[in-house]
Amino acid sequence: MRMLGDMKSFNQFHIDILKEIGNIGVGNAISSLSALLNTEMKMTVPEVKFLDFKEVGSILGGDEVLVFGILVQVSGDINGMMMFLVKPESARALINGLIGGDSNDLLNFSEMEQSALQEIGNILCSSYLGALSGFINKKVTPSPPVLALDMATAILSVPAIEFGKMADGVLFIDTVINTSSDSSVSGFFLLVPDMESFNVILTSLGVM
């Protein structure tokens, strides 16, 4: 049996645990989104990528690509942060789905459109965390969401720094969501529990 006390930092074991949580969390998040948008949605099996810090921007198509990040802080028995990232095209499709709009503007998002997107991010992150909470039978409380639109690497610096305290890379969960209207939306989830919270997760799963 592995003893976390011996683990000075993040390793393959932690990555595997985040992957498993990702599979459960994303499934739940997509069901909630499906209900919210009243559309049948299918998702690809989430792909999990562990990237070196130097490569983080590449996952979204470049360091300076414009992206939305919706961040929630996680507290309770698990502490850390969770982020949902979408590019403007996918953000536009999600917003139109929620408010029934038909705009295709990828540069300007009104305040109302941004708060619609913030709410979508909130629902995705909350249901992801809800699945985690049920899985490990621990209290996991998300904060209200905060949205930012900026260069990909600047947005990603926030969760990357959290990973940076434990590891030399960032774990992404890449999901492509297909709606019945054939439009496809892709988004990324990042969950960053602190080291102590890994302990709680491991204990709850009975692996230590």
Add this chain to the structure above:
Amino acid sequence: MIVVGMADLNTVKEPGALTTLGLGSCVGIALYDPVVKVAGLAHCMLPESTKISNNANVAKFVDTALESMINDMIMKGAIRRRMVAKLAGGAQMFAFNSSNESLRIGDRNVEASILNLRKLGIPIASVDVRENYGRTVELYTHDGSFVIKTIGRGVKTI
């Protein structure tokens, strides 16, 4: 132009130039020796290596990145007492109304840069730090100019 990634650093002698893309809460530390025209740029994620057990990558931390960058510049002919510094980044990307330390990391990265540079006796010529937006920076060896680019907030040279 040489690209410096996140948790990375590099140094170059004229006529080269250095850039790092999308600084958010990370801090970009530029050093320059105007006599030999040697420049260094680091993209640091965290203020202190001593607070973190996983600290093998020196460029990840302000304290160890500075030490390593100064040594690399000295190897290229620079002298520490001639060096000047410029800082960019250290933003708070998300407007949380919270005292949570991990969300103040941009501020702490800036503070650590100022403190470490003072200890090393390297003056800070100019800064473009904090606020709530991302920055791409370019450092030129011919005059040490530090160009800062943003999305929707223009370009400036400090």
